[in-house]
Amino acid sequence: MMAPASPRREILVSLLGLGVVGSGIASVLQSKKSLFASLVGCPLVLRRALVRDPGKPRLIPNSFITTNPEDILGDRATDIVVEVMGEEHPALEYVQQAISAEKHVVTANKEIMAKHGPDLLKLASQKEVQLLFEASVGAGIPIIAPLQRDLLGNNIASIRAIINGTTNYILTKMANEGQDFATALRQAQELGYAEANPANDVEGHDAAYKLAILATLAFRTKVYPSDIHCEGITRLAPKDFRYAQEFGYAIKLLAIGRKSNGAVQVTVYPALVPRDEIIAKVDGVFNAIEIKGDLSGPVLFHGMGAGSLPTTSAVLGDVISIARNIAAGARPAPWLGMDHGLNIKPVTQLQTRCYLRLLVADRPGVLAQIAHILGDRQISIASVIQKDADPKEGTAEIVIMTHPSLEAAIQDALVRLNELAVVKKVASFLRVEST
């Protein structure tokens, strides 16, 4: 479909969803209408908004509101459909329908982009419309467009990202104030940084959605959430933060994607990060994404990874970009493709240093037994510190940092360590991130 060359009188935007983000977009379209008209070359106008509950009091006039998706998806006049409903269904079906009807789509939906992004992008390419999704990762941080444009000359070697504000807030509290996980979570919930059911965040699933999107673009191969080895932060103890600090590390929930030898490794887990790295200094609800290209070197994008206004910023950037193309009669550039077909490398093949905290019987010979199990599996010890002996219980804590070792060997060692009579508990196991 070649866009018309005749000048446009206006460009019409319809919203699927009118929650906090949708309302924000509607309101900014109104308050910045003269700015946007000057950017686009013609007015950018709200056409309709789909809501679930038409009775709810709202700032925008009732005439804009509909409860029938067909009023938008079947509306010939709507140029750009903005999907800000969230969740997989029915958002996915609506987006598919909008693209099939040759409408440009902007979505903030990480779940549908993570699970169905490659198919949706292919459909959009076939229909010669744009599907943009800057808001799906890192909210107000420009990352999707830079990956698809500025960094295209690079072979991307790795992604390392802090892309969940809830968990980063909790980890920052645990690190700075010595809080335990439950306390920090409760505080995050009171401040509205964590949901009543926090599982999606604290188990790492939200970060995995975003990593799937980033990895798919960076490595131009299909990476789905189910490909990602995902561990959350619920098992971290205040002690781990203290010890990590003594060793010179912060603890961050990292989403990591690495390409090597024709395969991609994608993981989400809490990791020790050297404290002098800038990614270790990303605190509170901030997000950061580091992309390492063979030419660019490491490039880091830092900002507010959540919230209504930052999400609105990203959505509007996409909307204006599409509107400028429509107004200019420009066709979208060709599909980048995701056809590199790289394999997903299982986490068992990860090479990683690790941090182990063991609760052991406080008596001679214990370390020898532990070292034996590790040594047998080619896991070499970089340092050991004995901590916090408890004479009453007859226990002590041993903290071990290893040299880079094979994940499969480490997991096997953990099982064997747990079976040792002198080991009361493998209290903590964390990987150490090194560049």
Added chain:
Amino acid sequence: MMAPASPRREILVSLLGLGVVGSGIASVLQSKKSLFASLVGCPLVLRRALVRDPGKPRLIPNSFITTNPEDILGDRATDIVVEVMGEEHPALEYVQQAISAEKHVVTANKEIMAKHGPDLLKLASQKEVQLLFEASVGAGIPIIAPLQRDLLGNNIASIRAIINGTTNYILTKMANEGQDFATALRQAQELGYAEANPANDVEGHDAAYKLAILATLAFRTKVYPSDIHCEGITRLAPKDFRYAQEFGYAIKLLAIGRKSNGAVQVTVYPALVPRDEIIAKVDGVFNAIEIKGDLSGPVLFHGMGAGSLPTTSAVLGDVISIARNIAAGARPAPWLGMDHGLNIKPVTQLQTRCYLRLLVADRPGVLAQIAHILGDRQISIASVIQKDADPKEGTAEIVIMTHPSLEAAIQDALVRLNELAVVKKVASFLRVEST
């Protein structure tokens, strides 16, 4: 000029300049040709390269090389001209000529974009070609494109940037190792981070060029290097870093642009930055640019701001972007314009906290005299520390931090303080950056 809809057999790139960056681009066009062909939809091929000295041994065959600019500027086949010569002349004339001949241009030249960017962009818009310049600021860090696309929904309130790697390296050395300026500069020169004639970097002019480019885009008004109040880092002493650290600050050469009340204030000077801000943690040759939008909040871009490979990354991102548009038969989106026509606010109207280090006579009543001069000018003192008394010389050092005050009043006070008999010297005056 509407681009042809018929598929392209290839897209031809010619280089003005074949130094380190030009050679890098030529080499990557060759080594990644199949990747780039898949991104663009047809091969992206080197056509010609302009050099000064044809006798110099080079990796690319002689058949590509010319010493006559007309072979490129007058070449009908060349689609994209890449200018990597540097300096103002004759690069400016070549770029003008290329655009006038309806060629797309990619330039890494901060000087011509800072001094002539608005005119060149207007010319490109009239000729319906693209002029891209991602490499002109922050090398491999995507910042120009995000400002012109992702952040367009925002009113940008401020830019704060560390955009000169040479000075940031020197400041990091002075802070971490207590070196004086001359020693740190010499070391930077030995490592190739500073030029034999370092004035352009250490006096802040390079940063001012880049700030002019960023401010023009962010505020969509014409900002030229001559509008920028510019101070370098040559007068900093190791002591200032020690005292700044005691107060909780780092010292960074900041390029700052702020918009308020229809005016823009643009400055380059070394400033005290609170150490817990992420921009204070940007060390060594790294660069960082923080953009604050009304919707996005603060967004920070961090990476390698200089070097052949990062610059090549940025240039190639631009080249591929243009090539994808050519191959798709897409016209460039309309010109964004720089027509906000904001006034430039003189530095005398700056409201800033400041740090003063005074060498004074070590006797009673001195502070009263100093406080009197400051108080008379509505400069209120936040804290005072007396340092390093020298009984032999009969001198002491006083370090003063003020509350926010008017720059004009501060400058007036500095003159008067220097006239006081009890003040041997105003040894240091630095502004304090606060968000």
